[in-house]
Amino acid sequence: MGGHKVLPLPQHFGKITAEEIDAYMKDFQDDANHDHMVQPGMVYISQPSEYGTLYSLEELTQISHICHSHHLPLYVDGARLAYALASTQNDVTLPDLARLCDAFYIGGTKCGALFGEAVVIPQHNRIPHFFTIIKQHGALVAKGRVLGIQFDELFTDDLYLHIGRSAIEYAEKIKKALQEKGYSLYFDSPTNQIFVILDDAAKCRLEQHVDFSFWEMYDTTHTVVRFATSWATTAAATDQLIALL
Numbered sequence: 001m002g003g004h005k006v007l008p009l010p011q012h013f014g015k016i017t018a019e020e021i022d023a024y025m026k027d028f029q030d031d032a033n034h035d036h037m038v039q040p041g042m043v044y045i046s047q048p049s050e051y052g053t054l055y056s057l058e059e060l061t062q063i064s065h066i067c068h069s070h071h072l073p074l075y076v077d078g079a080r081l082a083y084a085l086a087s088t089q090n091d092v093t094l095p096d097l098a099r100l101c102d103a104f105y106i107g108g109t110k111c112g113a114l115f116g117e118a119v120v121i122p123q124h125n126r127i128p129h130f131f132t133i134i135k136q137h138g139a140l141v142a143k144g145r146v147l148g149i150q151f152d153e154l155f156t157d158d159l160y161l162h163i164g165r166s167a168i169e170y171a172e173k174i175k176k177a178l179q180e181k182g183y184s185l186y187f188d189s190p191t192n193q194i195f196v197i198l199d200d201a202a203k204c205r206l207e208q209h210v211d212f213s214f215w216e217m218y219d220t221t222h223t224v225v226r227f228a229t230s231w232a233t234t235a236a237a238t239d240q241l242i243a244l245l
Contacts, residue, residue, distance in 0.1 A: 004041070005038045007024075007038060007040055009021065009024060011049075013049070013051045013053045013187055013189075014046070014048075014049025014050045014051035014052070014053045015045070015049055015051075015053055015055060015059070016045065016063075017059070017062075017063075018059070018062035018063045018065070018066040021043060021063065021066050021067065021070075021072075022066045022069075022070070024040070025040065025066075025070045025072070028040060040070075040072060041072070041073075042072060042073045042074075042075055043063065043067050043072050043073070043074050043075065044075050044077065045063065045074075045075075045076055045077065046076070046077040046078075046079070046080075047060075047076050047077070047078055047081060047084050047092065047097075047104075048080050048081075048083060048084045048087075048190075048191045048193075051187070051189060051193065051195070052080075052083075052189035052190065052191040052192065052193030052194075052195075053189060053190065053191075054084055054087060054089060054090055054092070054190055054191065055092065056091055056092070057091045057092050057096055060092055060096065060097075060100055061100060063100075064100035064101070073102035073103065074100065074101050074102050074103075075101065075102065075103050075104065076097060076101050076103075076104035076105075077104075077105065078097075078104055078105045078106050078107045078117075079105075079107040079109070079110050079117070080107055080110050080111065080164075080191065080192065081105075081106055081107045081111065082107065082110075082111035082112070082160055082161075082163050082164035082231065083111070083164040083167055083168060083191040083192040084164075084191060085160070085161050085164065086161070086162065086163075086164035086165040086167070086168050086191075087164075087168055087190050087191050088168070088190075089190040090190075094106075097120075098120065098122040099122070101122070102121070102122075102123065102126060103119065103120065103121045103122075103126070103127075104119075104120050105117045105118060105119045105120065106118040106120060106151070106160070108147075108150055108151065108154070110230065111154070111160070111163060111164065111231060112154060112159075112160075112163050112231045112232075113150040113151070113154065114150060115147075116141075116147040116150065118147075118151050163231045164192065164231055166229075166231065166233065167191075167192040167229040167230050167231055167233055168191060168192060168229075170229045170233045170235070170238045171189075171191070171192045171193070171194055171227075171229045173238055173242070174194055174227060174229070174238060174241060174242065175188070175194055177242040177245055178194070178196055178245065181245050183196050183197070183198070183202075183245070184196065184197045185197070186215075186218070186224045192228055192229045192230065193226055193227070193228050194226065194227040194228070194229075195215060195224055195225070195226050196224070196225060196226075196227065197218050197222050197223070197224055198222065198223055198224075198225055199221055199222050200221050200222070200223070203223055203225065206244065206245075209244055210241060210244060212225045212226060212227050213225060213226040213227075213228070214226075227241070
């Protein structure tokens with residue numbers, strides 16, 4: 001709608017690297033026809049990624065430095081950020097994101113809020129006339145305080161830092177049960193998403209009782225599916241799934 005184009009880089013279980021960003025930009029700049037090509041305007045990554053994987057502080061720092069060396073803003077999608085912060089394998093904090101990113105957002109919709117996300121632009125006036133731009137796109141909520149109240153509560157007593165913890169614990173419990181029962185994990189995700197390889201018979205049996213997401217075909221007789229826990233997942237629901245497995 002805005003006349004932009006996504007320029008994808010190869011992903012490694014949902015993540016891209018600083019080296020690949022640097023190589024892409026150098027190839028673009030060295031191309032004699034680059035004035036006639038789509039100009040890269042921003043780097044967009046997710047924490048956690050769509051595979052539930054995490055950028056380490058070292059990886060994020062490297063990406064930030066490469067972006068800024070090429071005058072590219074760095075934007076981090078934090079739709080599931082609470083689950084990144086709660087993961088025992090995470091070493092990236094909110095202050096780190098504010099220091100390394102030009103903009104990021106703190107997910108609400110998937111992390112306990114009724115709806116909405118909190119966009120954070122650490123540098124004052126990084127996007128001039130931002131309020132007006134929101135209005136021009138018909139995206140200004142008339143009663144924005146409804147959004148604000150949610151995040152006020154989520155950041156009282158550090159609730160947001162802890163609300164994803166149970167999701168991580170239940171995901172680990174489900175992964176352990178899958179492995180004990182002979183299922184094959186597609187890979188080991190450190191957050192609230194579990195990717196498992198099901199043969200056609202097991203998939204048909206499970207989908208009669210359980211909601212899960214199709215991810216991709218593994219081969220002609222096996223499918224990768226995704227189970228996802230959340231802040232609202234209960235011990236009873238987790239035990240029920242394990243019993244079905």
